[in-house]
Amino acid sequence: MYRIEVENLTKKFGTFTAVDHISFQVGEGEIFGFLGANGAGKTTAIKMLCGLLTPTSGRATVAGFDVKTQAKFIKRNIGYMSQRFSLYNDLSIYENMQLYGTIYRIPNKLLKNKIIESLETLGMATHAQKLVGDLPLGWKQKLAFATALLHQPKLVFLDEPTSGVDPIVRREFWRQIYATASTGVTIFVTTHYMDEAEYCGRLSIMAQGQIKVMGTPEDIKKQMGVSSIEEVFGHLVRS
Amino acid sequence: MSAIIVEHISKSYGDNSPALSDVSFDVARGEVFGLVGPDGGGKTTLFNIMTTLLFPDSGKITLLGLDVEKDYLKVRERVGYLPGTFSLYPDLTVEENLHFFAIMHKSSIKENQALILPIWEQLLPFKKRRAGKLSGGMKQKLSLCCALIHRPDILFLDEPTTGVDPVSRREFWDILTNIQTRGITVVVSTPYMDEATRCDRIALMQEGKIITIATPEQIIQNFKGALFRVKTDHIFSLLQVMDTIPSRCRYYPAGDYLHVSFYEEDTEKIPSLWQQFIQQNGLPAHSLNRISPTIEDCFIELIESNLLFK
Numbered sequence: 001m002y003r004i005e006v007e008n009l010t011k012k013f014g015t016f017t018a019v020d021h022i023s024f025q026v027g028e029g030e031i032f033g034f035l036g037a038n039g040a041g042k043t044t045a046i047k048m049l050c051g052l053l054t055p056t057s058g059r060a061t062v063a064g065f066d067v068k069t070q071a072k073f074i075k076r077n078i079g080y081m082s083q084r085f086s087l088y089n090d091l092s093i094y095e096n097m098q099l100y101g102t103i104y105r106i107p108n109k110l111l112k113n114k115i116i117e118s119l120e121t122l123g124m125a126t127h128a129q130k131l132v133g134d135l136p137l138g139w140k141q142k143l144a145f146a147t148a149l150l151h152q153p154k155l156v157f158l159d160e161p162t163s164g165v166d167p168i169v170r171r172e173f174w175r176q177i178y179a180t181a182s183t184g185v186t187i188f189v190t191t192h193y194m195d196e197a198e199y200c201g202r203l204s205i206m207a208q209g210q211i212k213v214m215g216t217p218e219d220i221k222k223q224m225g226v227s228s229i230e231e232v233f234g235h236l237v238r239s
Numbered sequence: 240m241s242a243i244i245v246e247h248i249s250k251s252y253g254d255n256s257p258a259l260s261d262v263s264f265d266v267a268r269g270e271v272f273g274l275v276g277p278d279g280g281g282k283t284t285l286f287n288i289m290t291t292l293l294f295p296d297s298g299k300i301t302l303l304g305l306d307v308e309k310d311y312l313k314v315r316e317r318v319g320y321l322p323g324t325f326s327l328y329p330d331l332t333v334e335e336n337l338h339f340f341a342i343m344h345k346s347s348i349k350e351n352q353a354l355i356l357p358i359w360e361q362l363l364p365f366k367k368r369r370a371g372k373l374s375g376g377m378k379q380k381l382s383l384c385c386a387l388i389h390r391p392d393i394l395f396l397d398e399p400t401t402g403v404d405p406v407s408r409r410e411f412w413d414i415l416t417n418i419q420t421r422g423i424t425v426v427v428s429t430p431y432m433d434e435a436t437r438c439d440r441i442a443l444m445q446e447g448k449i450i451t452i453a454t455p456e457q458i459i460q461n462f463k464g465a466l467f468r469v470k471t472d473h474i475f476s477l478l479q480v481m482d483t484i485p486s487r488c489r490y491y492p493a494g495d496y497l498h499v500s501f502y503e504e505d506t507e508k509i510p511s512l513w514q515q516f517i518q519q520n521g522l523p524a525h526s527l528n529r530i531s532p533t534i535e536d537c538f539i540e541l542i543e544s545n546l547l548f549k
Contacts, residue, residue: 037404039374083402134255137278164401164430166277167535168542171491178475192404193431195494199474217495228494230405237406 001064002027003155003186004049008058011044018044020209021058026202028154031177031187033200035229037237041209042190046159049188051075063155076104079148079156083163086144089133093124096132097147104151111150118146138169145176149185156180158189162196174199194230203229205236212236241301242268242393242424243289248298250284250447258284259295259447266426271419273438274428277542280444282428283323286397289426290320303392316344319386323397323428325378327385329371333362336370337384344389354421355384358414376407383414394418396427400434412437432535441534443541450541455534462532462540464489464500465509469525471497477522484520491539498536499527 004026011019019041026032036042047053049062051071060067063077087096094115101111119125122142132140141161148156158177162170174196181187181201189200197203197217204214213220213236217229224232243266251257259281266272274282287293289300291311300307305314327336337359341348352359358380365373370381379399386394396415400408412434419425427438435441436455443450443458451458471477474492481490489500501509506529513527532540 038376038402038407160402164278164398166430166542167432167538168277174492175475175478192402192408194405195492198494199492233405237404 002061003030004032004060004062004188006049006058006060009045009048009055009060010057011041011048011053012056017209019048019055022206022209022211023058024204024211024214026155026186026188028186029181029184031181031189031199031201033197033203034188034190034206035197035203035233036190036206037233040206040237042206043159045206046157046188046190049074050078050080050157063153076151077153077155079151079153080159081144081148081156081161082159083141083161087132087140087147090131092129092131093119093135093143094128096143097150100147101150106151114150118150122146137165138172141165141169141173142176145173145180149180153185155186155188158187160190160192162191162193170196194228194233197229197233205233207236240268241265242270242303243272243426244299244301245285245289246299246301248285248288248295248300250281250288250293250295257447259288262298262444262447262449264442264449264452266424268424269419269422270439271415271425271427271437273435273441274426274444275430275432275435275441275538276444276450278430279446281447282444283397284447285444286320286322286395286426286428290318290395291315292320316389317392319389319391319394321379321382321386321394321396321399323401325382327370327378327382330369332367332369333373333381334366336381337388340385341388346389348388351388351390354390354418355387357417358384376403376411379403379411380414383411387418391423393424393426396425398428398430401430408434432533432538435534435538443538445542458534458537458541459532462537463544464502464540465506466498466500466530466532466536467509467513467527468493468496468498468530469527470495471523471525473523477525480520480522484516486516489540489543493535497525498530500532500536500540 002025007023008021009019010021022045034042048055048067049060051067051074054068062074065073067074097115119128162173177187191197202216204211220232221227224235226232245262245264248259248262249257250259276282288295291307291314294308302314303317307314337348362381365377400411415425429435440452440454441458442452474497477497487502491498510527
């Protein structure tokens with residue numbers, strides 16, 4: 001069964017079509033890259049998939065739930081992390097995780113164990129009481145990702161998780177993505193780094209509200225007769 | 240003549256480890272000078288000090304012959320600053336924002352329109368739109384116009400292209416190059432290594448210190464290891480296997496290749512050593528090709544070896 005199934009999903013704001021009949025499926029444990037220029041419609045599409053925005057037409061199921069009629073179940077069953085808003089700077093590492101876990105209604109005892117387990121994997125167990133605001137951005141991003149996974153979602157949305165992050169931390173983050181995907185969790189990720197596009201199992205590139213190309217990075221490059229995803233991107237966005 | 244002279248600048252916030260310690264460098268007039276480095280390296284603190292928004296604990300900065308502490312009001316007239324976070328008025332329209340910044344600097348849109356024209360033309364269709372409602376790329380272009388409207392002699396840009404797509408980033412850099420040709424000195428930070436190559440010189444910062452200052456070409460020439468790339472369909476599974484084996488190399492994913500940098504002196508032996516290595520460990524055979532490093536490879540080497548020798 002697919003974790004995400006999208007068919008002719010469309011969103012109009014007045015006369016402007018932000019998302020124009022997009023269709024795709026994403027399977028278990030897949031790393032799906034969702035690329036596009038600024039203003040191409042990515043954010044609108046993600047909002048619909050997360051149940052935050054009602055589509056104008058078309059259909060989509062996420063984690064087995066319909067985006068139009070079962071939005072609240074989607075929210076409970078997905079993980080979400082973005083660069084813009086991740087964690088509370090004035091709370092400690094532990095408090096942040098406790099807050100998120102509680103919002104997702106994880107029973108106290110289980111939550112405590114999950115947090116400890118998670119912090120040990122991250123190598124942050126001895127820093128649990130540190131304020132998140134005092135952490136380097138790289139740590140914050142890894143922590144935000146682990147926090148988004150506390151309630152064990154089968155699918156996680158990562159919206160520009162490595163934006164502004166340096167080359168070493170970006171690579172560490174992608175190792176975390178791979179480790180998570182290898183446990184069967186589906187990863188839906190957006191990025192503006194074209195080297196990261198190559199790390200995706202499959203990817204789609206949006207322009208003017210439409211998915212212009214979709215496939216494995218290798219297939220897309222062959223299909224377009226170019227050697228890098230950056231070139232593919234340039235062709236699609238300019239034309 | 241130097242546009243900027245930074246001498247022994249240090250800055251701490253409370254009891255934390257210093258944000259900047261003993262930072263010194265010069266920027267020549269008309270230069271595009273890049274500040275790159277890991278997050279928390281001190282880049283933004285340095286920008287805030289250079290633009291008079293923050294005083295250093297010690298040290299001195301001279302901009303265009305003016306002391307940034309004593310002559311801060313004069314300095315403000317001569318510099319433009321595009322901060323890392325969107326800092327325009329979201330409730331004012333595109334046009335109102337630009338007008339506001341022009342007036343604040345006792346200038347007018349008319350006076351310096353030529354300087355911003357190529358960018359302003361792209362914004363014109365949206366001039367009645369509120370700034371908060373613009374897309375990310377458009378916000379950055381408007382911020383740039385507002386930072387340039389008083390025709391500063393020095394333009395400071397703190398990560399102007401973070402979160403911006405590759406095509407818009409290239410356009411943004413074309414604009415910066417154009418600004419440079421008009422004699423404006425540019426100091427810019429970026430997390431994108433491909434952009435660092437478009438600077439005349441780069442300062443690599445880490446933990447409040449400058450590790451190296453050089454031209455992009457010099458930085459690439461100074462790469463110490465022998466760099467190879469490996470083609471594999473399973474980069475991350477190969478990485479996992481390599482993690483379990485002690486080796487004398489540094490390895491990391493780079494797009495659809497794995498980059499492997501060897502410390503061996505005798506680079507000719509490396510391909511046969513690699514063959515031996517993959518056979519011994521039962522890894523699928525992968526081709527190994529020598530390549531020249533990119534700035535990103537150099538960055539990874541510099542940062543990691545600096546951490547090792549601490």
